[in-house]
Structure formats: C-alpha cells, structure tokens
Amino acid sequence: MTWRILVPAGLLVAGLLAAGLLALVATEQGARHLAEIRERLEPARTGPAHRPAPRVAAEEGRAVVRLSAPERARIGVTSEARPAAAHREELQAYGSVLDLARVTDLTNAYASAKAALQTAQARAEVSRSALQRARSLGPYATTVQREAAEGTFQTDQAALAAAESQVRTLSATAQQEWGPVIGRAIVERAPAITRLIERTDFLVQVTLPPGEGLKGPPAAAFAEVPPQSARVALAYVSPATRTDPRIQGLSFFYTVPGDSGFLPGMSMLAFLAADRSVTGLSVPEEAVVHWQGAAWIYRAVGPDTFARHRLRADPPISADSYVVEDLPGGTEIVLSGAQALLSEEMKGQNPASGAVDDD
CATH class of the missing domain: 1.20.58 (Methane Monooxygenase Hydroxylase; Chain G, domain 1)
Known part of the structure; x- marks a missing residue:
C-alpha cells in the first residue's frame, strides 16, 4: 500500500523560497544582495522617529554640516583652534625672469x-x-x-x-x-x-602694483613656482632702473636659483614683506575652497557642526597664509578636508532647505 503525504501548496512554496534563500546566502554575492535589501527596508521598518538626523541643515540663516568624529576621520577633515595674532603682511607683486x-x-x-x-x-x-x-x-x-x-x-x-x-x-x-x-x-x-652668465642664478624683476610702496628695500621676498605653487626665496639685489610697462609700479631686482623651475621669459607671482602688520587668524591656502566665484573656509559653530565663512575679496597674506581679520581668536578652523565638507553640504542641500551660502 502506497502512502502519500499531502502538503499544502502554500507550505511547499514557502519551503522552496526558504531553500532558495539559504542557497543565496551561501554565496558572497547573495549575502551582499540580502544586506542591500535589509538596508532598503530598514527606514520603513524603524519609522521616521528613528531615522538619523540629516548631515546638512539650516540654522540661523546658514547651512551647517554635522559630522561625527569617525565620519570626519573617514573623509580626512581636521580642524584646529587658531589664535588671533599680529602677522607681517606680504604684498603681492608680479615678477618676470629677465633675458640676460x-x-x-x-x-x-x-x-x-x-x-x-x-x-x-x-x-x-x-x-x-x-x-x-x-x-x-x-x-x-x-x-x-x-x-x-x-x-x-x-x-x-x-x-x-x-x-x-x-x-x-x-x-x-x-x-x-x-x-x-x-x-x-x-x-x-x-x-x-x-x-x-653661467645660468646658476637668474635675474628677476619684481614690480609692485600701482600705488603700493615700501619704506625700505624689501629684503624678504618669495616667488611661487608653477604649477604646484611651492615657494622659493628670492635674493634682493637692488632697485630696478626701469618699471614693467604693463604694471607701472615700483620695481626691484632679485635673483632666483637656476634650478628653481623658472626660465628666462617666465612670469611669476611674488610676495614682498610689507612695512605693516595685520591682526587675525592665520589660515593656510589648502584650507580655502572656491565656490560661486568666492573663497571660503569652514569653521566650527558647535559640537561636530561646521559652517562656511566667506573670505574678503583681497584678504591679507602673511607667510604663505591668509589672515582672517573678522573672526575672533580661538575660532576652530577646518585645516584639511574643506573640499569634502563642501561636497557634503552640496549633496545635502535642496531648494526647500532655506539655507544660505555664507554666514
């Protein structure tokens, strides 16, 4: 006599699905697929009350970015409280390597x-x-x-x-x-x-913008080497006997090492130590981001919270750093990872957020 076990159709389908899921989990690809499904279902399962706070929000009329310490470490964001101090200002000038x-x-x-x-x-x-x-x-x-x-x-x-x-x-x-x-x-x-003559050194003519002047010879001067903008010291020689006709400012002769990356005929940005000092926070150039035609830095405005701060169009420069005069001493400034913060801010903003672009 033959016995037949009758299994309901629903139980049979469920068993087959379970067996299929077990087989899927057994593979690495299947495990990743299930993790993705679980991540998609998590917000719906937990509900709005349990969702994490958004990274970007509008507070006091400005956009702020919230990142925990692990998140900042992951994307390379570091910050430091910068004191307000007096810095000897540098004048930006324009140089050219002369044909000798x-x-x-x-x-x-x-x-x-x-x-x-x-x-x-x-x-x-x-x-x-x-x-x-x-x-x-x-x-x-x-x-x-x-x-x-x-x-x-x-x-x-x-x-x-x-x-x-x-x-x-x-x-x-x-x-x-x-x-x-x-x-x-x-x-x-x-x-x-x-x-x-032997091209061990090159002669450089540095010209200040019209209207800028110095009380004494600008012995301390630097030039930026393209394309990495590294600084190289210039050695003062004497006042120039003629000005650059394109600029019409005071000119000086300097020498630059022949192995510095410059060649006769090349132009450069030069920085000459001025007679005046400015007081503010020293911010390195790598901490500055450029967006919508302006320069910005990020500063802490609360625990794990950062906001953009707009720099003036021509901030003072000292020792290859910008001097920010409109922030109090001790302000925590983002020194690295500012571009990553800007990316996070742009991803989190939407037209309905009501956030503005500067503080």
Whole structure:
C-alpha cells in the first residue's frame, strides 16, 4: 500500500523560497544582495522617529554640516583652534625672469675694452720712451728720427684716449641700464655676474602694483613656482632702473636659483614683506575652497557642526597664509578636508532647505 503525504501548496512554496534563500546566502554575492535589501527596508521598518538626523541643515540663516568624529576621520577633515595674532603682511607683486643676453654682451664688451686699454697703455709707454731717447741724443739724432718718434707717440696717445673713453662709456652704460649694483658687478666681473652668465642664478624683476610702496628695500621676498605653487626665496639685489610697462609700479631686482623651475621669459607671482602688520587668524591656502566665484573656509559653530565663512575679496597674506581679520581668536578652523565638507553640504542641500551660502 502506497502512502502519500499531502502538503499544502502554500507550505511547499514557502519551503522552496526558504531553500532558495539559504542557497543565496551561501554565496558572497547573495549575502551582499540580502544586506542591500535589509538596508532598503530598514527606514520603513524603524519609522521616521528613528531615522538619523540629516548631515546638512539650516540654522540661523546658514547651512551647517554635522559630522561625527569617525565620519570626519573617514573623509580626512581636521580642524584646529587658531589664535588671533599680529602677522607681517606680504604684498603681492608680479615678477618676470629677465633675458640676460644684454648683460653678457656688456660684460664681454667691457672685458674687451679693458684689454684694448691695457694694450694702448703699453704702446703709449713704449713710444714715450722712444721719444725721450730721441730727444736725449741731441745733435746725434736726425730730424727724421725725432719726427718719427713724436708721430708714433702722438698716435699711441690718441689710441690710449680712445680706449679710455670706450671703457668709461661701457661702465656708464652698464650702470644706466642695470643700476650701480649690477653695473659695478659687470665692470668688476664679480662672482654674482658670473653666476648669472653661467645660468646658476637668474635675474628677476619684481614690480609692485600701482600705488603700493615700501619704506625700505624689501629684503624678504618669495616667488611661487608653477604649477604646484611651492615657494622659493628670492635674493634682493637692488632697485630696478626701469618699471614693467604693463604694471607701472615700483620695481626691484632679485635673483632666483637656476634650478628653481623658472626660465628666462617666465612670469611669476611674488610676495614682498610689507612695512605693516595685520591682526587675525592665520589660515593656510589648502584650507580655502572656491565656490560661486568666492573663497571660503569652514569653521566650527558647535559640537561636530561646521559652517562656511566667506573670505574678503583681497584678504591679507602673511607667510604663505591668509589672515582672517573678522573672526575672533580661538575660532576652530577646518585645516584639511574643506573640499569634502563642501561636497557634503552640496549633496545635502535642496531648494526647500532655506539655507544660505555664507554666514
């Protein structure tokens, strides 16, 4: 006798589904799929009262971003309370690396003129001695001998005067074109000129914006090396003898190492130490984000809460950092990860949030 076990259809389907789910869980792909399903169902299961608070909200007319310490660590956000202090302001100027072909030509021309002068001096000395001997012979020297000696001496004296004039002209030209410091170095063929000719150093002309001035020579100066904007120190030489016609401001000569990444003809941003100081919070350039044509930083406005703060159009600069004058000392500033905070803010905002863009 054959026994048949009758199983309800519903139980049979449920069993098959359970077996399928067990087989799915047994694979890594299946486990991930179930985790995704569980994550999707979680908000519906827990209800609105149990959902986490949004990361971006509008508070006091501004957008704020809330991130816990683990979340900040995950996206690389670090912050620090910055004290208010006095900082020596730096003036932004514009520099260009000069072509030194003219310096090389003047140096070589002066060296040749100096050698010609020495030759003329030697010849004039010989002809002077010859004329003196002819005159000392008295009646024993013929008229032709005396006249020849006198003619040679006069010719050599004229050549000596021309050589001296050429040396003086080149010396004056060097000082007129490059100033007394570089001009004297050309005349003396100083080691500084040799370094320029051999391209160990490059000569840079730095020009301040119109209306900016300095009480004394700006000994401390830096240039930004493209494209990474690293700073390199400039060595002060002298005031420039001419301005940059494109800028029409005070100009100065500096030297920059030949291995700094600059080449003749290149332009640069330069920063010169000013005579005045500004008081505020020092904020490095990497802490600044740019959005909608303005520069911003993020500052803490509460526990784990950050808001954007707009910088003025031309903030003071000191030691390669911006000086923020409109925040109190001790304000906690986001030093790294500001771009990640901006991304979080943009993702969390919507037209109905009522948040504004600055505080």
